Amino acid sequence: MTKTVRLTMAQALTRYLTRQMSVIDGKMVPLFGGVWAIFGHGNVAGLGEALYQVREELPTYRAHNEQAMAHAAIAFAKANFRQRIMAATSSIGPGAVNMVTAAALAHVNRLPVLLLPGDVFANRVPDPVLQQVEDFGDGTVSANDCFRPVSRYFDRITRPEQIIPALARAMQVLTDPAECGPVTLSLCQDVQAEAYDYPESFFAERVWTPRRPRPDRDELATAAEVLKAAKKPLIVAGGGVLYSGASEELDRFVEATGIPVCETQGGKSALTDDHGLNMAAVGVTGTGAANRLAEEADVVLVVGTRLQDFTTGSWSLFKNSGKTIIGLNVQPFDAGKHRALPLVADAREGLAELGAAIAGYKAPAVWTENARTGKAEWRKAAAKVTAATNAALPSDAQVIGAVQRTLGSDIIVLHAAGGLPGEMHKLWQAGGPGSYHSEYGFSCMGYEIAGGLGAKMARPDKEVVIMIGDGSYLMLNSEIATSVMLGLKLTIVLLDNRGYGCINRLQMATGGANFNNLLRDSRHEVLPDIDFVAHAKSLGANAEKAASIADFEAALDRARKSDRTTVVLIDTDPLISTGEGGHWWDVAVPEVSARAEVNAARKGYEEKLKLQRVGD
Numbered sequence: 001m002t003k004t005v006r007l008t009m010a011q012a013l014t015r016y017l018t019r020q021m022s023v024i025d026g027k028m029v030p031l032f033g034g035v036w037a038i039f040g041h042g043n044v045a046g047l048g049e050a051l052y053q054v055r056e057e058l059p060t061y062r063a064h065n066e067q068a069m070a071h072a073a074i075a076f077a078k079a080n081f082r083q084r085i086m087a088a089t090s091s092i093g094p095g096a097v098n099m100v101t102a103a104a105l106a107h108v109n110r111l112p113v114l115l116l117p118g119d120v121f122a123n124r125v126p127d128p129v130l131q132q133v134e135d136f137g138d139g140t141v142s143a144n145d146c147f148r149p150v151s152r153y154f155d156r157i158t159r160p161e162q163i164i165p166a167l168a169r170a171m172q173v174l175t176d177p178a179e180c181g182p183v184t185l186s187l188c189q190d191v192q193a194e195a196y197d198y199p200e201s202f203f204a205e206r207v208w209t210p211r212r213p214r215p216d217r218d219e220l221a222t223a224a225e226v227l228k229a230a231k232k233p234l235i236v237a238g239g240g241v242l243y244s245g246a247s248e249e250l251d252r253f254v255e256a257t258g259i260p261v262c263e264t265q266g267g268k269s270a271l272t273d274d275h276g277l278n279m280a281a282v283g284v285t286g287t288g289a290a291n292r293l294a295e296e297a298d299v300v301l302v303v304g305t306r307l308q309d310f311t312t313g314s315w316s317l318f319k320n321s322g323k324t325i326i327g328l329n330v331q332p333f334d335a336g337k338h339r340a341l342p343l344v345a346d347a348r349e350g351l352a353e354l355g356a357a358i359a360g361y362k363a364p365a366v367w368t369e370n371a372r373t374g375k376a377e378w379r380k381a382a383a384k385v386t387a388a389t390n391a392a393l394p395s396d397a398q399v400i401g402a403v404q405r406t407l408g409s410d411i412i413v414l415h416a417a418g419g420l421p422g423e424m425h426k427l428w429q430a431g432g433p434g435s436y437h438s439e440y441g442f443s444c445m446g447y448e449i450a451g452g453l454g455a456k457m458a459r460p461d462k463e464v465v466i467m468i469g470d471g472s473y474l475m476l477n478s479e480i481a482t483s484v485m486l487g488l489k490l491t492i493v494l495l496d497n498r499g500y501g502c503i504n505r506l507q508m509a510t511g512g513a514n515f516n517n518l519l520r521d522s523r524h525e526v527l528p529d530i531d532f533v534a535h536a537k538s539l540g541a542n543a544e545k546a547a548s549i550a551d552f553e554a555a556l557d558r559a560r561k562s563d564r565t566t567v568v569l570i571d572t573d574p575l576i577s578t579g580e581g582g583h584w585w586d587v588a589v590p591e592v593s594a595r596a597e598v599n600a601a602r603k604g605y606e607e608k609l610k611l612q613r614v615g616d
């Protein structure tokens with residue numbers, strides 16, 4: 001007879017999570033690093049009680065905002081290269097819906113997170129309960145249905161035994177490199193508290209190791225044939241290279257073939273920046289070195305990338321009309337984009353087998369040398385824009401230079417939105433894999449500080465340095481207090497240009513009037529003069545404002561020596577961004593307007609549209 005144990009659904013769920021293991025650096029560790037929780041109606045009595053019982057094996061962490069706690073969980077998985085995961089649980093209604101943005105972020109970025117929002121009563125007896133969204137025509141709808149389009153797997157648990165197949169499916173999605181993304185198990189609050197006789201076997205320990213699919217023989221042969229004939233080959237490395245741990249294999253591939261590499265936001269740090277054939281950033285925020293090659297390349301091997309518009313210059317960057325793209329990706333959806341020859345495989349395995357299949361092939365020496373020269377030239381150009389300055393209002397690039405000079409590359413530097421991602425992508429000289437943590441799939445303002453917290457939990461041995469603008473900071477900063485409470489030290493570099501600088505620049509570039517982006521251009525009775533130092537201190541952090549770049553470097557040095565979260569603030573110029581490198585990005589300009597500037601911008605826009613490849 002099957003041995004069983006009588007538990008509530010919530011107790012079974014938490015016990016199951018404690019039994020899932022991962023292997024990191026040869027050591028077995030729990031797959032789930034913990035559960036972020038803000039309790040309320042819908043999770044405190046059921047899941048809250050169950051989490052208390054396992055608090056030693058599966059720690060619960062309290063946050064101040066549900067979106068932020070889910071961001072922290074997602075960043076934890078990213079900084080662990082998807083080999084470890086966290087869960088996040090909320091009450092029903094507003095607490096749950098606060099996590100929807102984070103679910104979308106994980107969905108776009110292909111990052112695993114287990115979301116456990118509380119839900120209305122399955123038995124419907126006390127309806128409508130506090131915070132219940134009533135649908136006039138559908139009794140099965142709740143606020144949690146908002147998670148459906150942004151979850152890779154969604155289930156509503158309306159009976160306690162449903163958790164058995166639901167968790168099996170959840171684990172399959174969370175640990176599969178191709179399907180990977182957010183899982184939402186919507187937990188009806190009465191069912192959380194309901195008991196069931198669960199089979200003991202359900203709680204058996206399970207070790208999860210990454211699946212590494214090898215390429216299909218025919219796809220490999222076709223890709224090898226195309227690559228062997230390439231005169232101007234280029235590799236685009238995406239986040240999949242990092243998640244697959246394929247950096248060494250990529251390095252070997254590049255050394256053997258002399259093919260230059262460029263990196264997407266997600267793939268930056270696949271190779272260190274000082275690698276002579278790493279052209280670094282590609283696309284809209286790309287280096288001159290990378291984009292020059294991208295325009296000419298005849299075979300583009302794209303590895304582990306979604307090919308979003310920032311990478312492809314809104315599909316106008318790769319200009320060689322005779323080019324072939326080879327899509328090495330574990331996910332067929334991505335592998336075949338833009339009529340690529342698909343090579344569906346794990347990045348590491350795929351590179352190894354492709355390398356073997358083209359053994360002896362070398363890119364023409366002039367192409368490789370051209371790449372090396374371009375990179376050296378780019379480094380000189382980048383050094384100019386990042387050099388120290390006495391300017392009263394430095395540029396973002398000059399602040400980036402100061403951070404790099406003071407803290408080096410052996411840190412985890414993290415950013416998500418505003419002008420910083422573009423400048424960082426172009427100018428930051430990344431160290432080893434994972435040292436550059438960019439959330440630019442969703443580019444979600446408010447990810448930065450919470451994400452930094454998750455990254456620090458994943459890598460407590462590393463300095464985690466968050467680069468953030470005043471807009472993002474004001475949107476979501478509450479987890480500064482959590483970082484202080486948990487003793488998880490963050491260095492937060494806050495660039496105050498008094499508004500949404502990058503959107504203001506975009507507005508100007510599309511012929512728009514300066515309107516509603518910088519504080520000074522927004523409707524106001526009083527121009528805000530926000531005291532960020534006082535604000536950060538009120539949350540328990542150290543904070544200081546630097547009056548110059550020299551002052552800033554000294555402050556950053558003090559921040560490094562401190563064991564407490566520190567905000568280092570510097571005023572910056574909202575109008576400057578790096579002109580070198582870069583590429584056009586498709587932002588639709590109005591076809592008719594009363595403004596001459598818009599009409600002029602539209603003309604320029606229509607010219608650029610001609611470069612965009614359609615159906616190619």
Ligand SMILES: Cc1ncc(C[n+]2csc(CCOP(=O)(O)OP(=O)(O)O)c2C)c(N)n1
Binds near residue numbers: 419442443469470
């Ligand atoms: C949640 C969210 N809302 C809106 C946007 C659109 N957006 C992108 S950057 C930006 C301004 C960011 O301002 P700040 O953080 O000060 O950076 P800056 O542009 O000044 O460098 C806005 C509004 C976004 N990316 N995310």
Ligand SMILES: [Mg+2]
Binds near residue numbers: 495501
């Ligand atoms: Mg700003």
